[in-house]
Amino acid sequence: xxxxxxxxRSSPVPLYFQLAQQLEAAIERGTLTPGSLLGNEIELxxxxxxxxxxxxxAIQSLVDKGLLVRRRGVGTQVVHSQVKRPLELSSLYDDLxxxxxxxxxxxxxxxxxxxxxxxxxxxxxxxxxEVHRIERLRLAHGEPMAYLINHLPSGLLExxxxxxxxxxxxxxxxxxxxxxxxxxxxxxxxAATFDEAERLGEEEGAPLLTMQRATFDDTGRAVEFGTHTYxxxxxxxxxxxxxxx
Amino acid sequence: xxxxxxxxRSSPVPLYFQLAQQLEAAIERGTLTPGSLLGNEIELxxxxxxxxxxxxxAIQSLVDKGLLVRRRGVGTQVVHSQVKRPLELSSLYDDLxxxxxxxxxxxxxxxxxxxxxxxxxxxxxxxxxEVHRIERLRLAHGEPMAYLINHLPSGLLExxxxxxxxxxxxxxxxxxxxxxxxxxxxxxxxAATFDEAERLGEEEGAPLLTMQRATFDDTGRAVEFGTHTYxxxxxxxxxxxxxxx
DNA sequence: GTAGTCCGATTGTCCGGACATACGGATTGA
DNA sequence: TCAATCCGTATGTCCGGACAATCGGACTAC
Numbered sequence: 001x002x003x004x005x006x007x008x009r010s011s012p013v014p015l016y017f018q019l020a021q022q023l024e025a026a027i028e029r030g031t032l033t034p035g036s037l038l039g040n041e042i043e044l045x046x047x048x049x050x051x052x053x054x055x056x057x058a059i060q061s062l063v064d065k066g067l068l069v070r071r072r073g074v075g076t077q078v079v080h081s082q083v084k085r086p087l088e089l090s091s092l093y094d095d096l097x098x099x100x101x102x103x104x105x106x107x108x109x110x111x112x113x114x115x116x117x118x119x120x121x122x123x124x125x126x127x128x129x130e131v132h133r134i135e136r137l138r139l140a141h142g143e144p145m146a147y148l149i150n151h152l153p154s155g156l157l158e159x160x161x162x163x164x165x166x167x168x169x170x171x172x173x174x175x176x177x178x179x180x181x182x183x184x185x186x187x188x189x190x191a192a193t194f195d196e197a198e199r200l201g202e203e204e205g206a207p208l209l210t211m212q213r214a215t216f217d218d219t220g221r222a223v224e225f226g227t228h229t230y231x232x233x234x235x236x237x238x239x240x241x242x243x244x245x
Numbered sequence: 246x247x248x249x250x251x252x253x254r255s256s257p258v259p260l261y262f263q264l265a266q267q268l269e270a271a272i273e274r275g276t277l278t279p280g281s282l283l284g285n286e287i288e289l290x291x292x293x294x295x296x297x298x299x300x301x302x303a304i305q306s307l308v309d310k311g312l313l314v315r316r317r318g319v320g321t322q323v324v325h326s327q328v329k330r331p332l333e334l335s336s337l338y339d340d341l342x343x344x345x346x347x348x349x350x351x352x353x354x355x356x357x358x359x360x361x362x363x364x365x366x367x368x369x370x371x372x373x374x375e376v377h378r379i380e381r382l383r384l385a386h387g388e389p390m391a392y393l394i395n396h397l398p399s400g401l402l403e404x405x406x407x408x409x410x411x412x413x414x415x416x417x418x419x420x421x422x423x424x425x426x427x428x429x430x431x432x433x434x435x436a437a438t439f440d441e442a443e444r445l446g447e448e449e450g451a452p453l454l455t456m457q458r459a460t461f462d463d464t465g466r467a468v469e470f471g472t473h474t475y476x477x478x479x480x481x482x483x484x485x486x487x488x489x490x
Numbered sequence: 491g492t493a494g495t496c497c498g499a500t501t502g503t504c505c506g507g508a509c510a511t512a513c514g515g516a517t518t519g520a
Numbered sequence: 521t522c523a524a525t526c527c528g529t530a531t532g533t534c535c536g537g538a539c540a541a542t543c544g545g546a547c548t549a550c
Binding site: 034035064066069079080179180181182183184185186187188189190191205206207208209216218219220221232233235236237238239240241242243 | 279280309311314324325424425426427428429430431432433434435436450451452453454461463464465466477478480481482483484485486487488
């Protein structure tokens with residue numbers, strides 16, 4: 001097959017990664033059609049001038065992403081389903097932007113407060129110690145969409161209101177050198193209180209979608225604790241899961 | 246350190262898997278405390294009589310699970326946070342059982358119907374072709390908790406009402422030899438219609454948590470499409486995410 | 491005292507090979 | 521005709537080694 005696979009040994013990009021990218025691109029592009037066999041690893045390695053472990057590493061990374069399926073004695077084939085991207089730690093801002101909605105943010109509160117018991121527990125800091133508190137209203141097409149309350153440990157990040165209105169919190173954290181690693185989420189629903197309804201332009205008692213999330217960086221340190229409410233008519237959580245085998 | 250690590254070469258269980266399990270157990274047990282270094286791979290391999298790639302494979306699997314963090318030039322250490330288990334494709338039945346709630350199921354509908362356009366699209370079958378339809382009421386402590394509507398392609402599974410009341414749908418599928426692979430989920434909220442409220446013992450207009458999910462097996466074939474409504478006072482979605490690096 | 495440099499330690503990448511295991515089709519036997 | 525067996529094929533596991541890249545601390549020079 002003319003997949004045009006090739007690797008550049010002078011590049012600093014790892015060989016297995018180059019191969020994985022090319023395979024993923026071929027799947028995305030439709031050159032590798034769902035259900036089609038990938039050709040055996042030995043032969044593929046020989047064709048590319050790579051060793052089998054390297055080829056396997058590339059393939060494995062795509063299997064982990066859910067793009068390929070390996071079956072012993074059969075071969076490796078492209079998953080034939082509409083499942084494309086697995087779950088990511090999503091950012092509302094990025095989600096909206098990807099959907100072409102041009103999100104806007106209004107920062108309502110950006111201050112330092114003593115940590116409540118709940119916040120302290122979530123962030124793993126002492127109660128009443130100083131934490132940043134920001135409250136933001138997220139809009140799409142001029143309509144309120146979500147009300148976001150976040151707490152961050154102090155000293156982690158400069159929280160500039162202007163920047164917060166121009167981009168998302170996660171992006172700010174990443175550009176400050178923080179590598180996000182994992183998060184604990186809880187998604188529920190409840191009736192809007194009067195204040196909540198007011199802020200989001202809903203009626204009191206209207207259903208709201210709620211999300212609480214504690215985010216951790218790669219050292220396991222809590223870097224953010226958020227309590228968000230969404231207008232369910234404007235937003236729902238969409239994601240793909242992979243089963244752990 | 247006296248971690249008591251050892252592998253059984255006569256076991257059919259892969260060596261890297263044995264090691265991974267023992268390391269995970271040690272972390273769970275607290276023998277390996279958060280933040281502690283794991284000792285370098287070379288020495289660990291020598292101590293266990295394994296090769297370095299095997300040890301690396303074990304460690305990598307735990308890194309993928311989010312239990313360990315590797316840093317070049319430093320070593321591998323246990324993540325120090327409360328993040329323990331990453332996201333799984335959760336089964337409401339298993340969730341409830343794990344929480345010690347002794348779930349009960351009432352099967353209200355178990356029949357074969359022509360596929361609606363929505364169902365046909367989700368399952369990847371022709372419109373009006375035959376699909377199974379089941380409607381179940383899930384109770385915990387005698388209280389209604391969720392109303393579950395599921396559609397399955399015909400010929401996939403024997404859907405015995407008795408079995409459906411005794412266990413969960415996912416467990417049934419797994420024991421029928423279906424390997425679940427991935428799912429596409431959408432979680433939202435809305436106000437209960439009169440009928441929905443009736444079924445769940447809520448008031449009309451009360452907030453409901455909704456979930457739609459299409460599940461795929463390892464060949465990418467859709468095996469189930471579910472439309473569920475939950476009482477938010479009784480249930481919320483809890484899960485951990487890992488960031489894809 | 492401070493900044494730059496060097497160096498040991500540790501993980502990251504890659505190789506080539508060996509044998510085990512499971513799947514599916516072909517062959518063989520009843 | 522149908523079922524059990526054999527066998528080729530492809531992935532799964534494991535080994536031992538080599539060199540590169542990066543981190544952090546120690547040392548050195550200014």
